[in-house]
Amino acid sequence: MAEKTCELMDCGHRACGGCGPAIAAKLILKGTGENAIVVASTGCMEVFSTPYPETAWKVPWIHSLFENASAVASGIESSLRRQGRDEKVVCICGDGATFDIGMICISGAFERGHDFTYICYDNEAYMNTGIQRSGATPYDASTTTSPAGKRSFGNSRPKKDMPQILAAHGAPYVATASIAYPNDLVKKVEKAVNTEGPCYLQVHTPCCTGWGFDGSKTMEIGKMAIESGLWVNFEMENGDISKAKKVKRKPVDDYLKMQKRFAHLFKPAINSEEIAKIQTIADTNAMEYGIDL
Amino acid sequence: MMQIMEGSHAISEIVKLCRPDLISAYPITPQTHIVERLAEIVADGDLDADYLTVDSEFSALSACVGASAAGSRVYSATSSQGLILMSEVCFNASGMRLPIVMSIANRALGAPLSIWNDQQDSISMRDSGWFQLYAEDVQEMADLHILAYRAAEDHDVLLPAFVCFDGFILSHTYEPVDIPTQEETDAFLPPFRPYQRLDANNPISMGMYATPDYYHEFRYEMDQAMIRAGESLKKYGAEFAEYFGRDYSSPVESYRMDDADIAIVALGSICGTIKDAIDEMRESGQKVGLAKIRTFRPFPRDEIISALNGVSEVAVLEKNISFGSAMKGAVGLEIKEALDNKGIPVFSFVAGLGGRDLRKKDIKNIAGLARDGKGDIFYGLREELL
Amino acid sequence: MTLNVGCSAPPGKATDNKTGSWRVFKPVFDLEKCKKCGICILICPESSIHENDDYPEVDYDYCKGCGLCANECPADAIKMVLEEK
Numbered sequence: 001m002a003e004k005t006c007e008l009m010d011c012g013h014r015a016c017g018g019c020g021p022a023i024a025a026k027l028i029l030k031g032t033g034e035n036a037i038v039v040a041s042t043g044c045m046e047v048f049s050t051p052y053p054e055t056a057w058k059v060p061w062i063h064s065l066f067e068n069a070s071a072v073a074s075g076i077e078s079s080l081r082r083q084g085r086d087e088k089v090v091c092i093c094g095d096g097a098t099f100d101i102g103m104i105c106i107s108g109a110f111e112r113g114h115d116f117t118y119i120c121y122d123n124e125a126y127m128n129t130g131i132q133r134s135g136a137t138p139y140d141a142s143t144t145t146s147p148a149g150k151r152s153f154g155n156s157r158p159k160k161d162m163p164q165i166l167a168a169h170g171a172p173y174v175a176t177a178s179i180a181y182p183n184d185l186v187k188k189v190e191k192a193v194n195t196e197g198p199c200y201l202q203v204h205t206p207c208c209t210g211w212g213f214d215g216s217k218t219m220e221i222g223k224m225a226i227e228s229g230l231w232v233n234f235e236m237e238n239g240d241i242s243k244a245k246k247v248k249r250k251p252v253d254d255y256l257k258m259q260k261r262f263a264h265l266f267k268p269a270i271n272s273e274e275i276a277k278i279q280t281i282a283d284t285n286a287m288e289y290g291i292d293l
Numbered sequence: 294m295m296q297i298m299e300g301s302h303a304i305s306e307i308v309k310l311c312r313p314d315l316i317s318a319y320p321i322t323p324q325t326h327i328v329e330r331l332a333e334i335v336a337d338g339d340l341d342a343d344y345l346t347v348d349s350e351f352s353a354l355s356a357c358v359g360a361s362a363a364g365s366r367v368y369s370a371t372s373s374q375g376l377i378l379m380s381e382v383c384f385n386a387s388g389m390r391l392p393i394v395m396s397i398a399n400r401a402l403g404a405p406l407s408i409w410n411d412q413q414d415s416i417s418m419r420d421s422g423w424f425q426l427y428a429e430d431v432q433e434m435a436d437l438h439i440l441a442y443r444a445a446e447d448h449d450v451l452l453p454a455f456v457c458f459d460g461f462i463l464s465h466t467y468e469p470v471d472i473p474t475q476e477e478t479d480a481f482l483p484p485f486r487p488y489q490r491l492d493a494n495n496p497i498s499m500g501m502y503a504t505p506d507y508y509h510e511f512r513y514e515m516d517q518a519m520i521r522a523g524e525s526l527k528k529y530g531a532e533f534a535e536y537f538g539r540d541y542s543s544p545v546e547s548y549r550m551d552d553a554d555i556a557i558v559a560l561g562s563i564c565g566t567i568k569d570a571i572d573e574m575r576e577s578g579q580k581v582g583l584a585k586i587r588t589f590r591p592f593p594r595d596e597i598i599s600a601l602n603g604v605s606e607v608a609v610l611e612k613n614i615s616f617g618s619a620m621k622g623a624v625g626l627e628i629k630e631a632l633d634n635k636g637i638p639v640f641s642f643v644a645g646l647g648g649r650d651l652r653k654k655d656i657k658n659i660a661g662l663a664r665d666g667k668g669d670i671f672y673g674l675r676e677e678l679l
Numbered sequence: 680m681t682l683n684v685g686c687s688a689p690p691g692k693a694t695d696n697k698t699g700s701w702r703v704f705k706p707v708f709d710l711e712k713c714k715k716c717g718i719c720i721l722i723c724p725e726s727s728i729h730e731n732d733d734y735p736e737v738d739y740d741y742c743k744g745c746g747l748c749a750n751e752c753p754a755d756a757i758k759m760v761l762e763e764k
Contacts, residue, residue, distance in 0.1 A: 007726040011738065012693035015724060017701065017745035022724035035493045039359070049693075052507050052686050055498035056693040060491040062362050063500035064385050068355035071347065075315060075359025075367070076491065078343040082314050083364065087493045105355065108348025182721050216746030216759070219722060390685035451684060489687060499687040511686055 008034055013056040015048040018215020020205030020222070021094075021121045022048070023179045028092060028119055028203075031189025034059055036088040037080075039073045041097035042066040044128040044207075045121060060087070067101040069093050070109035070118060077114045088193040089116040096126040098202075099135035099160050110169035110198040117192040117199045120162065123207035131210045135160040138230065139281060140274055141261045143210075148264035153274050158281065166200040167239045173197075174236040178204040180222025181233065181245075188235070204231050212260020221258055228255040229282035232289045244289040252279050295471050300431040300463040301326035303470045304370075304396055307435045309340045310478040311394075311442050314365035314485075317345040317356040321375040322408045323460035324398040328370055350375035354382040354395070361391040362499055364490035366442070369393070372460055373400035373407075373414045380418060386453050387422030387515065389500055390488070392445035393453040394438060395423075398460040399561065399612070401647040409648020410460045412560060416589075416613040416623050418455070422515055424522040425590040427560040428458040431468035432539070433587075439473075439482055440533055440541055444525040448488050452518050459562040459612075461648070473537060481536045523591040544588030545596040549575065553582030555660050556601050558628055559610040560586050563651055567610070570656035581660050586624070597631045607632065607639040608663035610656075614643050620669050640668020649673065694741075698725065702744035704759040710734055712756035719748035719757065 008029035015022035021044055029036070040046045040063040049056040050063065064072045069091040077089045093102065098120040106118065125143050126132040133146035137155045142148040146155040167174045173195040177185040185203060192199040206222050208215040225231040227250045234244035253275060256262040265271045265278075286292050298306070304327045308316070316335070318328040335344045343360075347353045350371050357367040371379065376397060386393055397415045401407035415425055426441060428434040434456070441454040458464065489497060503511055523544065530541030548568050550556065557567055564585040574581045584600040586593065601607055611622025620626050625641030632639060642659050645651045651673075659672055715733045727741035728748060735748075749757040 009726055010690060010693040011726050011741035012696040012698055013725075014696070014698070017724075017743035018747055019724050019745075023722055023747075026724070026726055027721075034496075037363070037491045037493065047502060050498050050501040052501040052503045053680070053683065053688040054692040054696055055501060055688050055690055057498050058496060058690045060493055060496040061498040062359070062491055063498075063502075064355060064358050064389070065381055068351065068358075068382065071352035071355030072359035072362075074345060074347075074352070075317065075356035075361070075365075076363045077359075078315050078345065078356070079360040079363035079365035082343060087491075104348055105352050108352050111348070112345065179722070214746070216750040218724075218745075218747055219751050388685065389687075488684060495689075497687050497689045499685060501686050501688060503686050507682065507686075510682055514682055514684075 008058045010056040010058060012054065013049045014051070016209050016215060018208045018218045020123055020179055020207055020218050021045045023218070024121045024203050024205045025049070025092065027179065027182050027185050028189050029059065031186045032088055032090055032193050035086065036090050036193070037062070037076055039069045039076065039089065039091045041069045041093035041102065043094035043097055045092060045094065047128050066097055068105050069097065070102065071105040073116045074109045074112065074114045077116050090193060091116065091118040093118070093120055094127070095120055095122045095124060095136035096134040099162055107169065110166055110171055114198055115196050117201065119189070119201045119203060121203050121205045123205045123210060125210055127207050127210045139278060140265060142264055143261070153271065154264065163200060163202055163236065167236050171198050171200050172238055173199040176202045176204070176233050178222045178226060178231060178233055180219050180226060184233065212263070213258055217258070224255040224258065228252045229286045229291060230255060232285050232291055234289050241289060244291050246291050246293045248293050249286060252282050295469055297467050297469050298431065299326065299465060299467050300434055300458065301465065302330045303431050303435045303472065304438060305330035305334060306472050307438045308368050309334050310473065310475055311439060311482060312366065313342055313368040315343045315345065315357065315360040315367045317347055317353045317367065318369045318371065319347055319350045319353045319375060321350070321372050323400060323464045324370045324372045324396065326464065327396060350379040351382060354379040354386065357393050358382060358386050358389065358391060361393055362389070362491050364487045366485035367393055370396035370398070372398045373402055376414045376418060377402060380421070383418060383421045383423060390451040390518070391453060392451055394441045394445055395453065395455055396438070397455045397457045398464045399457055400460040407647040410462050411646045411648070412457070412612040413614065415455050415457045419590055419623065422519065423453045423455050423590065424519065424526070424588070425455045425457060426588055427586065428456065428463065429562055429564045429585060431463060431466065431470045434458045434463055435470055435472065436533065436537065436539055436541065439478060440526065440529055443482050443529045444522060446485055447525045450518055450522045450525050451488055452522050457561065462562045477536065481533065519591045523588065523593065526588055541587070543596060544586070544593035545600050546585040546587060547600045548583040548585065550582035550584060550600055552580055554580040554605045555663055556582050556584055556604040556607045557610060557656065557660060558584045558586065558607060558624065560589060560624065561612065563610060563612070563645065566651060566653060567656050570653040573653060574657055574660065579660070592627050594631045597628060601632060601637065604637060606663045607637060608659050608668065609639060609641050610659060611641050611643045612645045614646065638666065642668060642670065642672040644672040697740045698743050699740045702742060702762055704744045704746060705739070705762040706737060706742065706744065706746070706748050706757050707760050708735060708737065709756045712754045714754045716753060718751055718753065722747055722751060
């Protein structure tokens with residue numbers, strides 16, 4: 001057996017085969033390096049990686065509650081500063097913990113300007129509890145609490161714009177990334193942890209179990225999300241969009257068709273009206289971030 | 294040094310002496326004076342600490358969890374609604390075995406909204422795994438904070454602590470109080486030495502999840518730690534006497550109990566009024582005594598049995614109510630259990646809720662009701678409202 | 680094994696859990712086609728593909744057989760094969 005590549009995320013964790021967040025965890029730690037303290041929220045990543053006594057984290061790691069990672073991180077950051085220690089404080093939390101239940105704590109931590117990085121792994125629903133709708137669930141996605149049915153096309157609300165909300169708090173660096181572009185993700189993590197002040201990184205982490213596709217396609221789906229314009233990889237510095245990934249855009253249908261959570265838009269008949277609404281979301285993104293090649 | 298101080302400010306001075314690294318609190322009546330004075334103290338450079346003006350009580354205690362886990366001594370304060378809002382974090386902190394000390398300015402819980410004193414807030418949290426101390430006066434309020442840090446940080450304990458005192462009655466009252474010097478405090482309370490901490494040189498995962506194969510035993514270990522907390526409080530309470538001249542070696546303080554027929558049991562500031570009432574009742578020939586509970590968690594069962602030995606009736610004055618419970622008050626239930634096979638009747642008197650004033654005459658009435666076997670009631674109802 | 684205080688633990692025990700037993704399909708590598716781009720090593724969610732002299736080497740004790748490496752390999756050097764148990 002070869003000399004093992006030194007990964008800060010150990011083998012033996014219990015994520016689904018092909019899990020997007022599992023890939024994100026590993027890539028994030030490549031960006032932070034080992035001089036980091038990770039603060040996790042309750043969720044898929046926490047659950048698949050730390051059933052006592054097995055922990056897959058080779059960096060110091062703490063999980064307190066579902067909603068308070070940023071408040072816990074605030075306390076850690078304060079403590080480290082007073083001890084003259086330089087470990088990077090990094091929250092790694094799911095979209096449910098970030099967009100919904102964690103809003104108060106995140107807003108407070110960013111408003112107070114703590115020097116930490118908050119990374120949201122966005123699989124667009126409460127996955128660990130069985131695929132329920134969150135503030136990050138995209139329009140028309142079917143989840144168990146926003147199911148498509150005779151009177152419903154799935155989730156009826158657009159995705160909450162967390163990056164803009166946190167940029168409005170004065171965050172010096174806000175970015176989105178995707179596991180589909182792993183090197184870009186690692187670079188953005190490096191940049192965020194080395195930028196002083198509260199930085200936010202939202203990482204698209206497709207979920208094969210929750211979105212309904214084969215685990216081998218996780219990266220592919222991530223690329224298609226970006227090519228559709230429904231996910232934009234961009235950076236904001238001090239509130240202004242500084243960079244956005246340009247793409248040769250494809251119609252949203254190609255992306256939606258690949259996932260069971262949007263199957264109701266195609267069967268028993270193609271729902272052109274709803275698909276057009278989703279296309280509008282993509283077109284608006286394209287205009288706002290200037291992504292069309 | 295003896296000074297006349299507002300109770301809240303006495304706590305601010307004491308907390309300063311305990312050298313926390315982080316003060317993280319959210320304003321709530323009637324605790325706010327504590328954290329305001331601490332903010333002044335930090336702003337003037339008289340205490341080298343981080344002061345976080347957090348976005349809610351929930352965040353206040355969560356920040357304490359983080360800082361404590363990273364290796365810092367921390368402090369917070371709250372009351373009533375704030376305590377219940379952060380109750381999720383309270384259970385989390387004790388389960389993670391973090392020695393956080395928090396002042397509780399006891400205040401009634403809404404609805405209906407009330408800013409005035411009763412002990413529903415901390416009594417409602419008696420299952421949370423925090424040990425609980427109750428102060429009778431400003432001196433005790435001050436002393437019990439130092440004692441709490443010492444006991445909490447003991448590696449055999451590692452549990453967080455509530456230091457409780459009646460809101461407004463003690464927090465906003467000026468009393469003479471002996472504030473020790475920094476040297477005296479440092480001699481009794483050494484620097485914080487965490488049992489384990491978040492550290493890149495020695496990485497651990499804290500707050501993992503426990504499957505049914507492990508959870509039961511984790512709770513058992515916590516219960517054992519709570520028992521040891523009782524022992525530590527007695528041990529360090531006795532040492533406190535050696536350092537500061539005031540003895541906290543017993544979780545129960547007996548007042549004129551030696552030949553008492555009727556025992557009154559209570560927590561907190563009402564004990565001062567009770568002692569005065571007892572003196573008057575004694576003058577008229579009634580043999581009444583007080584068993585003041587200073588440590589409510591862990592419940593001092595042995596000391597209660599010993600203190601109440603030989604009495605004819607016990608009247609428990611409850612500034613709390615456990616709705617739907619067998620005796621109405623939460624404290625009475627535990628007293629009754631302790632005296633289970635002694636044949637001594639125990640009566641709960643729910644009194645003083647929401648800041649309703651209790652006078653010496655009320656104490657005497659309660660003693661009389663207990664003598665007549667009339668208990669497990671709300672005392673002093675305004676019948677015209679009902 | 681006595682409990683750690685506060686439900687904490689140092690790293691090291693996760694590897695007791697041999698997730699290779701989850702597998703239905705197994706990746707088989709044709710190293711002659713491999714271009715040593717490193718993508719499979721980078722993206723494996725299990726960290727179970729390691730570098731051996733620039734080439735990938737799978738630790739089959741942990742590979743869950745998700746097929747991501749095979750799907751992403753630009754040289755088409757990885758095939759998912761039904762595992763004989």
